[in-house]
Amino acid sequence: MPLSLIIEQALNGLQLGVTLFLMASGLTLVFGVMGLINLAHGSLYMVGAFVTAWVSASVGSFWIGLGAGIMAAAAVGALVEVAVIRRLYARDHLDQVLATFALILIFSEGTRWLFGSQPLWLDVPDLLSGAVTLPGGSPYPVFRLAIIAMGALVALGLYLMISRTRLGMRIRAGEADREMIGALGVDIATLYTLVFALGAALAGLAGAMVGALQSVQVGMGEPVLILAFVVIVIGGIGSVKGALIGAILVGVTDTMGRILLPSAFGLFMDASSATAVGSALASMLIYLLMALVLALKPQGLFPVHARA
Amino acid sequence: DTKIGMITTLSGGGSHLGIDVRDGFMLAIAQSGRTDIEVMIEDDARKPDVAKTISDKFVQRDNVDILTGIIWSNLAMAVVPSVTRGGTFYISPNAGPSPLAGAMCNENYFNVAWQNNDLHAAMGAYMKDAGVEKPFILAPNYPAGTDALTGFKSTFGEPEREIFTQLGQTDYAAEIAQIRASGADSVFFFLPGGMGISFMKQYAASGVDLPVYGPAFSFDEVILGAVGDAALGVFNTSQWAYDLDNPTNAAFVESFRAEYGRTPTLYASQGFDTANLILSALEVAEPSDADAFRAALEAANFDSVRGDFAFNSNHHPVQDILVRQVVAGDGKPTNQLVGVAVEDHRDAYAAECNM
Amino acid sequence: MRGREGWINGALAAALLIVPLALHLAGEVYYVNLASRVVIVALAAVGLNLALGYGGMVSFGHAAFFGIGGYVAGISAHHAILGTSFLGLSTTTEMPLIWLISVLLAGVVALAIGAISLRTKGVYFIMITLAFAQMLYYFAISFPAYGGEDGLPIYVRNTFPGLNTFDPITFYGICVVALFACLFLTARIMGSRFGAALDMAHLSETRLATAGIAPFNIRLTAFVISAMMTALAGALFADLNGFVSPSMMSWHRSGEIMVIVILGGVGRLWGPVAGAIAFVLLETFLGGLTERWGLFLGLILLGTVLFARGGIMGLIAGKARHD
Amino acid sequence: MTEVLRITGLAKSFGALKATDDVSLTLNAGEIHALIGPNGAGKSTLIGQIAGWIVPDAGTITLEGADITGLSVAARAKAGLGRTFQVSTLAMDRTARQNVRIAAQARAGSSFRFWGQVAQDQGLRDAVDQVLGDVQMLDQADTPIAELSHGARRRVEVACALALEPKLLLLDEPMAGLGQDGTQEMTALLARLKSRIPILLVEHDMDAVFALAGRISVLVNGAVIASGPPDVIRTDPAVRTAYLGED
């Protein structure tokens, strides 16, 4: 297997990882820090992608579309938080599962209603289209590099926000004891709405970027959502650092597994079965990874909750 | 009254196929002027279990006479055998998995489109003639994908490298990396619907510049519209082209454009032919008289948009396979008929079928 | 079982006995099968309810057990039809044997999954059970011999000695007996010493351990029993549909079983039955009324969580009583 | 005097902090042995190690001569270790009876019985009534814990521990949160119990400690700095500076 292929795949893995991170970071805020299981996070990803695609197509500018997509996701996130999620913080996880499952149904069908059942296609902006030649000599798509760079920035910003600022402390405090933080003078309800909207905006951003790369369709958020859950569980729920490392681990494992395993099985099987077994094993790989991590460290790689 | 149940894909990345089959089908029904035919349509979302549930409902609750509409072979494999064994007619406007053409064929099963291998086999032959030596070939891992590569190899011989992708996959970075590293001289891919769009867009952005080939499924008008100029100049094989010169076709293309405001794809033509086949048989017999109706279907006594059309012994078409090229069109690229690849093609499985 | 909840449970039982019979007499094959579907889904949820409702173990991976049951039925039928053997063993089409194998196999798998997963708590448990289910899901996808992603059709329904399982109402009868048996079993278990311990494992693990009962063993046992019931439902489901596919194990399915339990009322004996009836009927009839049924189903579910705490049972029978 | 519990050389560190530093002590039949010391001295950590929640770094714990250092929490409870918690661990929406019954059921044998119905088990019922009577909670036996007052909950906790028929009790701040009258009631209850069941008592309420304890050990920074009868401890200068203060 040539080195250039390994490098390119490693970059692909990184890009997948970063995309997952954008989803996972929002989830880890909502799930880990605010203590809410939000199955509908994938819907916000979808909203971001659809609005970006739609606005880009009508206005003719990807960048305006992207801005609109992110803002729409944030706005929808804020709306959902105020209308539904807010009532669920005090409930147990089961009610949250049911309510956000219902939100998935509503969002999927609503999106279908507004935008139709067919996928929308979004073009990569001219500025980021085409490929650049990497130092090693092989070309690589600019857009994927841009995604990697953007993810790194978001990761840094979030990490600083959560671990270094009072805002971050207050959010975490709110999870530990929501009533108490209020009694000490913090308007936790508004704060949570903002955090939720921020998580939604990040999901929308991820959706728009991936949408431009792949396609924009109803249900696009669900596979990513599950992977994002895997990511934050591996990383340690509530830890932004954990989300980043978990995301990259999952992205690279998945991408590398997807080419290495089929070719490994290809050595002693026919192509069709090798792909089937290899790629399915590759998809199992990340879950194996997760089970392994949890079996050894039941709180993930970077546990934040050292509860008594 | 005749009840027809249509199970097809109307949502998700495979939806434009189902939509065109449906629209082509309904256009023919409308043109027939018959009001005694009830067509019930449901979306299978390209999920086998959903398709199975819908077929149970059509058969058990609605007592349909004829089922049709399935786009994807994996769904067809889940639904068709039990339906046809139960005595209901199934007329396929698209999916043509090899088992149903061969060992598992059934007297109540007809395919109006093609057997899955056909277009790929024709492209294999074409590429061999064109002097391609080391193609990298890929298709989704499901019955039609396996058929596609089998068909290709049956005429081309061994490719440089073959890989299978996942059905419904949207990210092809890993495949493109492997293409880049493979040392192949060309790419043949079978990626229908949204898969083709994603692949072509990512391929164009990747900086890999090997020529690509494929069946018409990878280059239908919807895909071309979404990928833009990246596909210009590409050759592909099809059993039909909108610029195919015969009066039935000219009338079909014109009326389809008038009705739906777009150029039909091959899927629309298949839906249109399927409906016309059924209509032609209904002229002769009722589905309740199964033997007579079957005989009427076998006669294939209708004007196909493909010109000559006849059924082989396994109820699959005998037809010409054409070659088309992607050219710049009016605003977006389109396909242009450039020649015939194989005349009166018959699929490879008829011999295995005894009904 | 006393008071209003008792009446509601009785009404549900009566409906399950009478309505399908009436549909059968009216010749509505499709609706009799729909009733079987309701009952089977309810059975899967009754299984989950033991772990989730009574034991507080929020398993997001019960579809794995549902799928195991399904695949045992499917693979048996597959080999029986082709006349081939499974790893040298001849297979069967007798339902009782298939059920036994399904239930045992699911039990063994649940023992392994539970032994690892129960080391974790809360959301980690939710996610690790999901992970194991996803593993099995992808395993099913990867195994081309049994249809892989495309699934495995069962062209001929499995048999039951002395009964004609093809007859929809007979098959319904089998399903409903299985459901009632599992409900009775659940009631017995929850009234027993084991049930009391499980209840405490849910409410106060510390209390249980302090009393000298290891919570882990209690939980694991309940998890295994719960998986077994769900597997039985899976085996019946495969025969009802005549088709098994990895989607039986998907996270969507796990979510759906969970939603049914929550919708019906967590930790209420007949909650899952109420949930299954409501969910399947809503899905079917909203689907008949409008193409946008998903939207309305979503709104109804949302309304239930926000305004009816404790699900349907909570809404009509009030708070659960424990005695 | 028979020795019920013996701790030898117990040690536990959290990072650089020695929470338990080579602690040895004993508990004899019929006595209340009080463990006092400043906040963060390591009292709860010590109780946690005895009960099995925290694994010690070194040292052994023996119960009536048998080494229990390696046993799990549940196994120790079965072996005869009863305890209450600083923060209530009762199941809030179950009744006092149901909470106590779990302990009685564990005492009465395996909980892996799936068929017989506990509600109908007369033996269990009698055992539960017996201990609820001991703590004077019979009249509120069927009230959910959530509706009980703080003091009543404390008594139910003690009943749970008693239902185990333990060889000894570990009590971590049983008076915390009780009003003055509650404290008095609890003091009376413990005084009644001590002849039957010896108690290792952690408590900051000095009135109660001096009223009840036969022996007092003082823990400071994880180590025992003094141990002896109340009168000696009360006047020990080191104890006064570290803990009691001047009064």
Added chain:
Amino acid sequence: MLSVQGIEASYGAAQALFGVDLTIEAGQAHALMGRNGMGKTTTIRAICGLTPAQKGDITFQGRKIAHLPSHKIARAGIGLVPEGRRCFATLTVRENLIATARPGAWDVATVSKLFPRLEERAGQMAATLSGGEQQMLAIGRALMTNPALLILDEATEGLAPTIRAEIWAALRALKADGQSLLIVDKTLKEILPVADACTILERGRSVWSGPPDALTDDLTTRYIGV
């Protein structure tokens, strides 16, 4: 400074307060007394907006606060040391202190001086603190909001005698600086010397109010149980 008039409050269907009156003058320490379960904590929760009063009025520094959300009440200048400590378990000691701090005389340095123990444990997760350490943290946290009125609900519970003595000394010092206090504590002999006024609750009603020296033995045996 604070005036509570005839408030009633419930937990769900269960009413806990049936009419509580309470007045605190600026710069004074007010003791709220009564047996277990008589409504002391509930009164405090009502003042802080955690269990809003359904009837009655609460006026703080001339402003009606009965229907404000809790964070607004806190910002109006009420600081709470809650029953049961309720430190933010997943935050470190230092983070607990600064997360909700507001500018004023109390800052990390002054709180550390009051509780040196907290400084030693600054980087430790609050969940792993000992019971008494958590209690100190809860007091420090409330002080850091620099409230006009500091409410302490059983703030010395579980503290060693030496520390309690220090806390009472600190409270006396605070009062000397003009800090208003509302104190619930079970040890009469410690609270009475600090208090300027007392209110006794009995079954959710205020039944007696007056200066500590007017508190007769008869009253204490009847309502407090000594």
